[in-house]
Amino acid sequence: MDSNIAESGLHEDVIAKIRNGLKGRTLVFIGLMGAGKSCIGRMVAKELKLDFVDADREIEEAAGCSIADIFKLYGEEAFRDGEERVIARLLEGEPIVLATGGGAFIRERTRELILEKSVSVWLRADLELLLHRTSGRTHRPLLNNGDPRQILADLIETRYPVYAGADIIFDCDESSKEATRDAVLELLAQSFDDDGHLIKTGT
Numbered sequence: 001m002d003s004n005i006a007e008s009g010l011h012e013d014v015i016a017k018i019r020n021g022l023k024g025r026t027l028v029f030i031g032l033m034g035a036g037k038s039c040i041g042r043m044v045a046k047e048l049k050l051d052f053v054d055a056d057r058e059i060e061e062a063a064g065c066s067i068a069d070i071f072k073l074y075g076e077e078a079f080r081d082g083e084e085r086v087i088a089r090l091l092e093g094e095p096i097v098l099a100t101g102g103g104a105f106i107r108e109r110t111r112e113l114i115l116e117k118s119v120s121v122w123l124r125a126d127l128e129l130l131l132h133r134t135s136g137r138t139h140r141p142l143l144n145n146g147d148p149r150q151i152l153a154d155l156i157e158t159r160y161p162v163y164a165g166a167d168i169i170f171d172c173d174e175s176s177k178e179a180t181r182d183a184v185l186e187l188l189a190q191s192f193d194d195d196g197h198l199i200k201t202g203t
Contacts, residue, residue, distance in 0.1 A: 011182075014189040015047060021119070021192030022048075026091055028098045028114050030105040030166055031123040032155055034133035036180065037099035040123065043181040044188075045097035055100045058086045067101075076103075084110045091117040102155070106162050115165070119198060121184070122166035127153055129172060167191070169201050 027044070029037040038054050045052035056067055059082055063070055070079045083104055090098055091113055098118070105111050105120070114120050125133075130152050168191050170184055191199050 011047075011185065014185055017189045017192055017196075018185065019048060020196045021188075021198060022095065023196060024095050026095050026098050026118040027188075028100060028118040028120045029123060030100055030114070030120055030163055032102045032125065032130055032152065032159065034130040035123040035125045035172060036133070036177070037123055039177055040180055040184055041097050041099040043177065044184055047181070047185060048097065051094075051096045053090060053096050053098050055083065055087055055090070055098060055104065058090065059083055059101075062086060080107050080110075083107075084113070088113055102159070105166070106159055111162070111165070115167070119168070120166040121168045121170055121188070122163045123170055123172050123184075124160070124163070125172040127156060129174065130156075167198060167200050 027041075027048070027050070029041045031037055041054075042052045059070070059079070060066055063082060065073070067079070070082070080103065083101060084107060087098070087100065087104060087110055090096065100114070105114060105122075127149070131149055134148065134152070168187065170187055172180065175183070191201065193199060
């Protein structure tokens with residue numbers, strides 16, 4: 001899809017088809033750090049005229065400290081407990097576009113909530129793209145204790161088979177964020193039949 005379509009108004013049928021398919025459900029983006037969940041999620045939300053929420057920011061507000069501090073002070077399990085509570089609350093509210101942390105979909109109960117109450121999109125990216133996008137970032141707790149390449153490679157090996165259970169899979173590349181937004185919107189529209197039923201592309 002041309003990157004200018006979103007501004008031209010010519011994509012109104014695409015947007016209408018997505019909104020009809022969502023049927024009042026939240027659209028959830030999953031994937032590893034650096035996949036573009038927040039960036040693309042925010043842009044898609046604008047096109048769908050829905051509020052955008054970053055789950056990690058909601059968790060930080062609830063805890064009163066950063067994700068890195070939660071990991072350091074309380075450990076990952078406590079973080080996942082809080083993450084599950086926040087996501088459960090958000091999925092019970094008005095429909096939004098939600099970007100989740102990389103580990104959210106891995107936890108069984110959180111994954112069940114997402115699959116039951118939302119439409120999920122996995123932004124799948126290869127190792128080199130993720131390395132490029134996360135290079136030099138210090139706010140990623142899981143990358144701060146070792147070789148980022150090896151850590152990301154290990155996460156790809158363990159998490160990608162689980163992410164494959166998402167409703168829709170979108171393969172990221174080095175396209176501009178505008179082109180990626182439009183391609184995601186196009187895929188979303190193609191993922192619903194004319195009656196608004198979801199055509200799953202995940203496993």
